[in-house]
Amino acid sequence: MPVPPSSPSARPSAPSDGWLDAMARRRSVPAAGLAEPGPDEATLQRMLELATRVPDHAMLAPWRFIVIGGEARGRLGALLAEAYRAGNPDMAPERREKFAGIMSRLFPAPLAVVVVSRPNRETMIPVFEQELSAGAVCMNLLHAAHGFGFSGIWVTGWAATNTHAQRLLGLVEGEKVAGIVHLGTAREAPGERPRPDVGERTAFWSAPDPAAP
Ligand SMILES: Cc1cc2nc3c(=O)[nH]c(=O)nc-3n(C[C@H](O)[C@H](O)[C@H](O)COP(=O)(O)O)c2cc1C
Structure with missing residues (x-):
């Protein structure tokens, strides 16, 4: 893929091998594959601070967190199962009980962080942009977790999209779940998965040919 040359002054001062390597190696680990230890309170606080260092058009901070850990996981699971029934x-x-059972075990990892998108509709900033910012928070949270040696996964699913489940999670009118990020220590190191060919999905813009029909 031909890459247009960049001027030397546009280069970063010092590429960070550690950072790039961590980005290249990060993999998601399913919630059921995440065991203790999870992050302690101080580490979680730091991870959430890092997670919110995202691009945010007009500094609206259109997101918030709901943390689910310890006994709350089982209590919430039981309420979600009941809501599913x-x-x-x-x-x-039989089928209903099967899925209700799945809903009751939705939080097996030490900790789950619900990243809530709460766009401010009083501004001129499009809601879509604000939702993208919430997505960036999810991604940053995963990277921060990896930085501290933990693993995680960003999921949504029924609990994130069902209205009753959203109420049980603690969402209010106008809010959506951008992601439920499960966090903990990987029971097993995950393998790689197929990655898309970036070249096939990249174009370098050139001016349209004025002679073209
Ligand atoms: C918005 C969003 C929602 C997702 N929801 C789920 C989900 O509900 N269940 C699931 O297994 N993976 C879900 N994924 C995919 C995983 O987060 C992850 O991309 C996948 O397991 C492998 O990704 P990796 O390249 O980070 O290892 C979701 C991803 C995104 C961006």
Whole structure:
């Protein structure tokens, strides 16, 4: 892929091998593959501070966190299972119980951080841009977790999108779940997964040919 030359002055002062290597090696680990220890309170606080160092058009901070850890995980799971049953009265009982059981075990990792997108609709900044900023918070949180030696995964699913489940998580009107980020220590080092060919998805813009039809 031909890359346009950049001027020497545009280069960063010192590339950080450690940082680039960490970015290149980071993999998600499914929540069920995340065990103790999770981050302690001080580490979590630092991770959340780092997570919010994201681009944020007009500095609206259109996101917030809900942390789920310890016994709260089981209590929330039981409430989610109940909500699933109540929301699917016509489902075959066996199938309903199967999925209710899955909902009851949605938080197996030591800690889960719900990244809540809460766009400010009173401003001229498009909601989409504010939601992107919340997505950036999710990604930064994963990188911060890796920086501290933990693993994690960014998921959504039924608990993130079902209205009743959202209420149980603590969301209010106008808010959405940008991601549920499960955090802990990987039981097993994850392998690599196929990656897209960046070249195939990259174009360098050139002016349209005025003679072209
Ligand atoms: C917004 C969003 C929602 C996602 N939701 C889920 C999900 O519900 N379940 C799941 O297994 N993976 C989900 N993923 C994918 C994982 O986060 C992750 O991309 C995948 O497991 C492998 O990614 P890796 O390249 O980080 O290892 C979601 C990703 C994004 C960006």
